[in-house]
Amino acid sequence: MTGTFDRLMRRIPASIAAALLAGVLFKIGLEICVAAEQQPLLVVAMLLAYLLGKRLLPRYAVLAALIVGSGLAGVFGLLNFEHFELQLAVPEWTTPSFSLAAVISIGIPLFIVAMASQNLPGMAVLRANGYDVPASPLLTTTGLTSILLAPFGSHGIHMAAISAAICAGPEAHEDPKKRYTAAIWCGVFYGIAGIFGATLAALFAALPKALILSIAALALFASIIGGLTQAMSEPKEREAALTTFLVTASGMTLFS
DSSP: OOSHHHHHHHHSOHHHHHHHHHHHHHHHHTHHHHHHHHOHHHHHHHHHHHHHHHHHOGGGHHHHHHHHHHHHHHHTTOOOOTTOOOOOOOOOOOOOOOOHHHIIIIIHHHHHHHIIIIIHHHHHHHHHTTOOOOHHHHHHHHHHHHHHHGGGTOOOOOOOSHHHHHHSSTTTOSSGGGTHHHHHHHHHHHHHHHHTHHHHHHHHHHSOHHHHHHHHHHHTHHHHHHHHHHHTSSGGGHHHHHHHHHHHHHTOOSOO
16 A cells, blocks of 8 residues: 555566566476376477467467367376266355464464566566556455455455466457457356366366376466567566566575
């Protein structure tokens, strides 16, 4: 509400914010290399399908990779639907209770983590994609929503980072003014995921890990490319941007 976070964000150069975003996503992008060690044929086929899709139907490149990967996983006998069962999530009431110890030992650390790992990259995503929006109203809205929904277990309402990188990018829509539709559909699918949570968990368990890692990495390729491109766009800021990218991508922690 004081605008401190907004002023802080505006002091961060766009190249640094883009490098921060690229570093966060780069760690996920690297998982495709880990997946290739486990299932090289599967991953290479998915990568080729993605590259071919980018040339022919760019918007459906990730879907093409998923279809090819799922098909090959079935051919290779990597799918295991033994424990798969269609189930609906059943709400279970938990009476909330206040604890000062929980506020100090859990609440404050979660706040710091949310600000550093979600809200800051989330604003960087928006700025990197040309959305120059003030941070204060967004943080106020997410904070008040967290307070209202905390008694029902939904206490972590914050800015999106990774999903925002997908929804706010040019692949969501060529017109930046119409990319909000991707966020709406993302919310719809989140709702479906919540209703069929147990079913989706069983579905992911049935899929090979290499497929899941690969499709997650491929879905972020465009965002990583965009972040790196913008990070290196200003010659005078390249060293700082590169340092930001390397530190973020490394996952290093100074105090643990």
